[in-house]
Amino acid sequence: MQEDAQLLALADQTLWVSALIAAPVLLAALTVGLIVGIIQAATSVNEQTLTFVPKLAFVAIVFVVLGGTMMALLSDFMREIFAQIAMVSG
Helix, strand or coil, X not given: CHHHHHHHHHHHHHHXXXXXXXXXXXXXXXXXXXXXXXXXXXXXXXCHHHHHHHHHHHXXXXXXXXXXXXXXXXXXXXXXXXXXXXXXXX
């Protein structure tokens, strides 16, 4: 029974870490897409590459600015998982 609780806690923590890592990139792409979409609707310019290039640029900026933090979060999570595996198997 305790193993089931540990597995559910690990699954919950995995989902939270995944959301924390993906959220900045997704929010940046969503915000830029919304702003460019509003500008396109206001100017009646419907060009697909006009939305792609700013999204790509802002996602790259987010990775440069927050990439270290995202990798630190992921590496801490992986260390914790490996420590838990060592406790269970040893």
